Amino acid sequence: MWPKFGFLVCLCVSLVGNAQNRIFPKEIIQDSVAVVGSNETYALYLPKSYSVNELSSVLFIFEPMARGSLGVSVFQEAADTFGYILICSNDTKNFNSDNLDVVNRLLNSVFETFSIDEKRIYTTGFSGGSRLATTVAVLTNAVEGVVGCGAGFSPNANHTPNPAHQFSYVGLVGSKDMNYHEMFNASTFLDKMDIENELFTNDEPHKWPDQGQIMKAMTWIELQAYKKNRKKKDFDFLERTYVNWYDMANNLEASNRLVNAVLAYERVERNFSRYYNLDSVSRKITGIKNRPLYNKQAKRQSQTQRKEIEVKEHFFVQFRKELKKNRLPKNFDWWDKELKEFHLNYVNALDVESKGIGDRVKNMLYAAAIETAQVQSQSKNMVKVIYCHLILTKLYPERPFSYCLLANDYALIGDKPSMLQYMELAIEKGLKSDSYFRNTSSFVNYMGDAEVEDVLKELSQ
Secondary structure, X not given: OOOEEOEEOOOOHHXXXXXXXXXXXXXXXXXEEEOOOOOOEEEEEOOOOOOOOOOEEEEEEEOOOOOHHHHXXXXXXXXXXXXXXXXXXXXXXXXXXXXXXXXXXXXXXHHHHOOEEEEEEEEEEEOHHHHHHHHHHHHHOOOOEEEEEOOOOOOOHHHOOOOOOOOEEEEEEEOOOOOHHXXXXXXXXXXXXXXXXEEEEXXXXXXXXXXXXXXXXXXXXXXXXXXXXXXXXXXXXXXXXXXXXXXXXXXXXHOOOHHHHHHHHHHHHHHHOOOOOOHHHHHHHHHHHOOHHHHHHHHHHHHHHHHHHHHHHHHHHHHHHHHHHOOOOOOOHHHHHHHHXXXXXXXXXOOHHHHHHHHHHHHHHHHHHHHHHHHHHHOXXXXXXXXXXXXXXXXXXXXXXXXXXXXXXXXXXXXXXXXXXXXXXXXXXXXXXXXXXXXXXXXXXXXXXXXXXXXXXXXXX
């Protein structure tokens, strides 16, 4: 059993002897496997190397929108390469207050079904799922490693890693992701907690990492398994990985991305100095840090981070101030003016640093508005929900989705004229299908209404 004391606490190592070993096909994603004793399900993938007669490594994946098959597909190549069972819940998702209970039932079910090596249990997730992956590792203290994608830790202090935790942590984040700097701060925090960690960056926005990034992270997890004697070392694999990572660092140096080159060389040094003499790498790092161009780039990076904090706070102060009033502003003139300047100076800037600030801050505002609306919706505070969705229309005025959300808001409070107004605007902005309106419960009572049907006819023309 996976015991539960309040929430998740610890994993009983006798689990592996209790597995029922039901038969599932290998190398095929099963999108809806039943969680024992519940109506919940999970997606499953068994690698080609899977055997019912051997203990298996397992990776629990938490997808922020409960799309189990999608979460599994992201790690399919890594599963076949390194031999992991993949498990992704179809029921854990962002803003689900029952997530920990769902996880508890999922873990019990998986360990009743498969023979799992208790020293090779891993968690991962994207966005809010990444925060949940770390929370599970913290509360159970039975997870060997965490792969955090696009977000760090839960804001709950009781779910934050501390020196008592033994798991390893690898982060993946894009330079356009609103949580880019958060992931660097998470790495610094883990260093202080003396928790083994690594961080890989890319040039993507807030999204599941691609296969190349996933393979980097899972390769590092494999290196950690060697270091902790959880798995027999494959020295050919070590050599290939060393050469690959060294070449990546060398390419960054050759392209004069010196700050990133130093980080990459330091990664090589951290992970391979136990196998090879890397004095030459240490000298290379020192040499790069003494170059004027490196110091110039490092200074520019620090200035960019400070400027991003300043720009972000400029908008968030206004957002919090207006939200606190609990009434809709008379107009959004402030947002129109400030966002116009923001797009000119940052989003549409020609230099990479300013554009990066623009992309990340805009994504932060969008995420804050979406997440705040979801929280306020749970408390039935529709004024604040509508305010947040109006902010979305200011951030992305050409996207029909924001207007659909506002039509839904006004449908919920019975304001038919405003509902029709935003339905029309959604269509004007390019909405192509009536499925959102016909399949969302708040519109059910309006179906058949002559005015509503007239609007929906525009989508079929």
